[in-house]
Amino acid sequence: MMQHRGYKAHIEFDQDAELFHGEILGILDVITFQGSSVEELKQAFQDSVDDYLEFCAAEGKEPDKPYSGKFNLRIPPELHRQLDEEARTHHASLNQWVIQKLSGRIETHA
Known part of the structure; x- marks a missing residue:
């Protein structure tokens, strides 16, 4: 995974x-780049991020930031109720409880 100015990219080889081929992750705007060598790829990635930020500044647009920490999720009402009850039982907010559940699941599958 490559990083530049807080942005990360997913890379594939054709x-x-x-x-x-690379694509910047975690933003709504689609930014891709490519290179025929690792050095060319790195430079294209950095140039793409810099160009994106310069474009946003010139347009007066706030650039997308990688992962805001906000995540909307649609779940069945019964699951919503069940999670809320579990959270209350453990003296946690629903948000805290879901973070705890997701974090534990990720750690056990890492």
Whole structure:
């Protein structure tokens, strides 16, 4: 995973074209880049992030930030009720309880 100015990218290699392709993760805007070598790929990634930030500044637009920490989730009402009851039983807010449940699941599957 590559990082530049707080932005991360997912990289894939296209064997037929002999090119690396990348996409910046965690933002709504779609920003892709490519390179035929690791050095070219790194430079294209950094240039893409810098160009994106410069474009946003010129347009007076707030650039998307990677992962705001907000995450909307639609779940069945019965599951919502069940999670809320569990949270209250453990003296936690629903938000705290869901974070705890998700964190534990991720740690056990890592």
